Amino acid sequence: MSIINNIKIIKDKIPNYVNLVAVSKTKSCDDIMQVYNTGHINFGENKVQELIKKQKVLPKDINWHMIGHLQRNKVKSIAPFIYLIHGVDSLRLLIEINKRAFENNRIIDCLIQINISNEKNKFGININDFKIIYNKASNLKNIKIKGIMGMATYSKNKNKIKEEFKKLNNLFNKFKNKELNILSMGMSNDYEIAIDEGSNMIRLGSSIFGSRENKV
Numbered sequence: 001m002s003i004i005n006n007i008k009i010i011k012d013k014i015p016n017y018v019n020l021v022a023v024s025k026t027k028s029c030d031d032i033m034q035v036y037n038t039g040h041i042n043f044g045e046n047k048v049q050e051l052i053k054k055q056k057v058l059p060k061d062i063n064w065h066m067i068g069h070l071q072r073n074k075v076k077s078i079a080p081f082i083y084l085i086h087g088v089d090s091l092r093l094l095i096e097i098n099k100r101a102f103e104n105n106r107i108i109d110c111l112i113q114i115n116i117s118n119e120k121n122k123f124g125i126n127i128n129d130f131k132i133i134y135n136k137a138s139n140l141k142n143i144k145i146k147g148i149m150g151m152a153t154y155s156k157n158k159n160k161i162k163e164e165f166k167k168l169n170n171l172f173n174k175f176k177n178k179e180l181n182i183l184s185m186g187m188s189n190d191y192e193i194a195i196d197e198g199s200n201m202i203r204l205g206s207s208i209f210g211s212r213e214n215k216v
């Protein structure tokens with residue numbers, strides 16, 4: 001299957017209201033351009049270095065999504081152009097994004113990452129702490145909390161994945177409003193379940209670009 005076929009098939013399959021982020025980490029600019037040339041402009045990367053390198057040479061109308069863990073000392077380098085930061089997991093990080101957004105005369109859209117799986121190595125805040133961060137962020141004028149993001153446990157157990165996505169959707173529904181309207185959940189192996197459970201933004205890498213040969 002070609003990359004172009006893959007993205008066409010996925011787009012035909014998902015509902016219109018679901019936004020697709022093509023996760024291009026480890027993939028070449030040529031691969032990205034194949035997808036771009038179908039009219040797709042939303043791409044996700046998880047490493048700042050790689051993101052900056054690609055952003056420099058690829059078309060300027062691409063919406064770049066930072067989907068990986070973001071360190072505070074790297075915010076400065078993506079603040080001029082980043083479209084949406086998915087993995088925000090602390091107030092300190094939000095404060096830094098706000099500061100760098102202000103310097104660039106921008107408002108940067110952010111998603112708060114919630115840890116819905118029991119895996120210790122997954123980033124994100126505890127679901128019960130969302131309200132605290134959300135309220136404290138309300139006086140940061142150069143960021144907008146546009147929604148929440150989460151990753152399910154990597155598992156073959158569909159019920160487990162479903163339960164985790166359900167938890168995230170419940171939280172989303174409690175806080176949903178005009179501004180907070182993005183629920184980013186679902187990857188190549190679980191996006192159908194995620195959409196069933198209310199996702200309106202999915203992040204797909206391998207199902208579009210093919211496997212990453214064990215590179216993360």
Ligand SMILES: *Cc1c(COP(=O)(O)O)cnc(C)c1O
Binds near residue numbers: 046151187188189204
């Ligand atoms: C790599 C990655 C994805 C895409 O993973 P696939 O399984 O290739 O679809 C989605 N979200 C995050 C946060 C990732 O790091």
